[in-house]
Amino acid sequence: MDHRFQVSLRGVIDLLSHHLYSSPGVYVRELLQNATDAIRARQLLEPGHTGTVRLELMEKQDGSPPTLLFSDDGVGLTEEEIHRFLATIGESSKREVLAARRNDFIGQFGIGLLSCFMVCDELLVVTRSARGDGRTLEWRGRHDGTYAVRESEHPLDRPGTQVFLMSRPDTTEWFTPERLRHLARHYGGLLPFPVQLTAGGRTERLNPDGPPWRHEYESVSERRKALLAYGRDVFGTDFIDCIPLRSTAGDVDGVAFVLPASPHFNARQKHRVYLKHMLLSESAENLLPEWAFFVKCVVNANALRPTASRESFYEDESLALAREALGQCLRKYLVELAHEDPRALQRLIALHGLSVKALALDDDDFYRLVVNWLPFETSLGVMTLADYRRAHPVVRYTPTLDGFRQVARVAGAQGLCIINAAYTHDAALLEKLPQVVPDAQVERFSAADLPQSFEELTLDEREAVFPLVRMAERVLAPFRCGVVVKKFFPAEVPTLYSADAEGTFRRDAERARDESDDLYAGVLEGMMAAAGGDQAQLCFNLHNPVVRRLAAVADRELLKLSVEMLYVQALLLGHHPLNAQEMALLNQGLLGLISAQLGDGGGEGNEGGGGSGSRGFH
Numbered sequence: 001m002d003h004r005f006q007v008s009l010r011g012v013i014d015l016l017s018h019h020l021y022s023s024p025g026v027y028v029r030e031l032l033q034n035a036t037d038a039i040r041a042r043q044l045l046e047p048g049h050t051g052t053v054r055l056e057l058m059e060k061q062d063g064s065p066p067t068l069l070f071s072d073d074g075v076g077l078t079e080e081e082i083h084r085f086l087a088t089i090g091e092s093s094k095r096e097v098l099a100a101r102r103n104d105f106i107g108q109f110g111i112g113l114l115s116c117f118m119v120c121d122e123l124l125v126v127t128r129s130a131r132g133d134g135r136t137l138e139w140r141g142r143h144d145g146t147y148a149v150r151e152s153e154h155p156l157d158r159p160g161t162q163v164f165l166m167s168r169p170d171t172t173e174w175f176t177p178e179r180l181r182h183l184a185r186h187y188g189g190l191l192p193f194p195v196q197l198t199a200g201g202r203t204e205r206l207n208p209d210g211p212p213w214r215h216e217y218e219s220v221s222e223r224r225k226a227l228l229a230y231g232r233d234v235f236g237t238d239f240i241d242c243i244p245l246r247s248t249a250g251d252v253d254g255v256a257f258v259l260p261a262s263p264h265f266n267a268r269q270k271h272r273v274y275l276k277h278m279l280l281s282e283s284a285e286n287l288l289p290e291w292a293f294f295v296k297c298v299v300n301a302n303a304l305r306p307t308a309s310r311e312s313f314y315e316d317e318s319l320a321l322a323r324e325a326l327g328q329c330l331r332k333y334l335v336e337l338a339h340e341d342p343r344a345l346q347r348l349i350a351l352h353g354l355s356v357k358a359l360a361l362d363d364d365d366f367y368r369l370v371v372n373w374l375p376f377e378t379s380l381g382v383m384t385l386a387d388y389r390r391a392h393p394v395v396r397y398t399p400t401l402d403g404f405r406q407v408a409r410v411a412g413a414q415g416l417c418i419i420n421a422a423y424t425h426d427a428a429l430l431e432k433l434p435q436v437v438p439d440a441q442v443e444r445f446s447a448a449d450l451p452q453s454f455e456e457l458t459l460d461e462r463e464a465v466f467p468l469v470r471m472a473e474r475v476l477a478p479f480r481c482g483v484v485v486k487k488f489f490p491a492e493v494p495t496l497y498s499a500d501a502e503g504t505f506r507r508d509a510e511r512a513r514d515e516s517d518d519l520y521a522g523v524l525e526g527m528m529a530a531a532g533g534d535q536a537q538l539c540f541n542l543h544n545p546v547v548r549r550l551a552a553v554a555d556r557e558l559l560k561l562s563v564e565m566l567y568v569q570a571l572l573l574g575h576h577p578l579n580a581q582e583m584a585l586l587n588q589g590l591l592g593l594i595s596a597q598l599g600d601g602g603g604e605g606n607e608g609g610g611g612s613g614s615r616g617f618h
């Protein structure tokens with residue numbers, strides 16, 4: 001024989017209150033939601049019906065817990081509906097109509113009323129159906145899972161529903177006028193029909209205005225002022241601008257506020273969202289495209305689905321389309337700004353460059369529009385791409401920060417303008433330039449390209465530096481580093497180390513080999529052999545006084561030591577990590593220089609007795 005599951009109502013309520021509902025205060029939300037749905041259902045029956053929701057707090061003189069009467073003039077319930085919907089957990093009158101008329105109702109799960117049991121042990125629902133026989137019925141449900149239905153002795157003179165909640169001694173804090181005012185405003189502040197609170201003999205309307213972005217204003221600036229004030233009210237932030245939002249998909253409208261400070265990169269903003277004018281969540285994250293992290297929004301959606309936890313919208317096609325449309329609204333705003341107020345766009349880019357760059361990468365038209373305004377760090381200071389291209393026909397950039405550091409100073413001194421494209425999106429944005437702007441030329445740049453811009457030596461100079469070059473070639477051969485001498489600025493830089501991509505790979509592989517076991521070292525050895533010949537170069541700068549003096553040094557040991565030290569220094573200045581051999585060179589070199597300074601020899605193989613020779617530059 002089959003048995004029925006028994007469900008403990010107490011257990012279900014515990015489950016909901018601990019896992020689904022963020023606080024007992026949501027009972028106000030659920031009641032407002034039911035009243036709203038009931039008024040909408042009545043409007044479908046009687047077009048033109050305008051509803052009202054009333055909250056009346058009945059405080060007792062004798063100090064016993066207060067009762068809240070929550071009433072609406074909506075569609076009401078028939079006896080059959082009471083049994084079917086009120087008394088069956090998980091049944092909802094809205095589910096059947098949902099597929100056809102999804103837009104009309106907020107509730108759908110059939111559990112909302114249970115939230116009332118978080119704050120009271122018994123619920124009394126008095127209702128008269130707009131579709132029924134005119135009788136008024138009473139449903140009394142208790143938290144132990146029992147209920148009773150009977151005809152009321154106090155018939156209602158019009159269709160509608162009254163819910164009586166008598167608070168428990170431990171839940172009276174949820175039944176004060178202040179709490180109720182706050183909760184009803186919080187959840188129902190944008191509802192399109194009056195929500196009234198009566199307490200202490202006074203009645204007030206809690207939602208006088210409706211959504212502020214739908215109001216008529218005297219002028220554009222009045223509108224902006226009012227909306228920014230609203231943004232400050234909602235989020236406690238002084239935003240710098242506001243942008244209207246509208247999407248037919250999901251029937252969404254609202255306003256986006258531009259943040260006054262740059263948010264953390266990729267921080268997803270939390271938006272305040274209303275579903276059919278009832279607050280759904282203050283922390284919805286999935287409403288806007290990812291690049292739109294420079295705004296916070298308030299929106300109402302009439303045709304998006306909430307998740308069961310009601311923290312955000314359900315990820316479906318409507319939401320994807322709405323997200324796309326809202327992204328278009330933000331894009332339109334940026335495009336108009338670029339046309340009408342480029343300075344404002346520049347200010348916005350300075351604050352929210354990452355958002356703008358991410359959108360530009362995604363969207364060619366937008367790219368064309370903003371790319372000239374984007375600021376880049378260069379070896380000659382920060383400048384917009386427009387300024388850069390005006391002065392330099394070829395856009396040259398380094399994709400990494402180390403690469404930029406290696407060239408910035410020397411390039412700057414030669415008047416070469418190199419962009420540091422190590423910042424997020426910059427390299428991709430520059431590489432996109434020739435695809436979108438056909439005559440643009442863009443090139444990657446590295447230290448290996450620098451010597452091309454350096455001045456060549458005269459014949460005399462070449463002869464004079466010959467011993468230095470020979471010694472340097474001998475010393476640096478084991479490091480697979482070639483040698484040249486040229487003249488460049490700044491004169492304080494004695495040498496410049498450069499390696500092209502293969503040379504850099506070789507260095508990395510060598511360092512890895514030094515640190516790895518035999519087997520792996522063998523593999524790396526093979527890879528290095530395949531990488532080919534010398535790819536690195538040490539370029540001496542004959543404008544540098546030390547190099548000029550070095551060219552005249554006859555002491556071979558001193559010359560060797562100096563070349564070694566200049567090589568290591570060039571590596572360090574270029575932010576190249578030293579391998580084991582180079583570390584050893586540094587250590588020996590330092591000790592050698594110290595002992596040479598102390599005059600205790602280190603002069604084996606001396607050719608000229610330690611003094612400088614007669615050749616050279618002074």
Ligand SMILES: Nc1ncnc2c1ncn2[C@@H]1O[C@H](COP(=O)(O)OP(=O)(O)OP(=O)(O)O)[C@@H](O)[C@H]1O
Pocket residue numbers: 030033034035038072074075076077085086091092093094106107108109110111112113114161
């Ligand atoms: N004020 C009301 N007027 C008319 N019917 C109501 C009212 N409150 C509740 N009901 C009926 O009771 C049913 C159950 O309500 P409940 O709040 O538990 O769930 P729901 O609103 O259908 O869905 P959800 O759990 O998503 O809120 C509703 O579907 C509706 O038929």
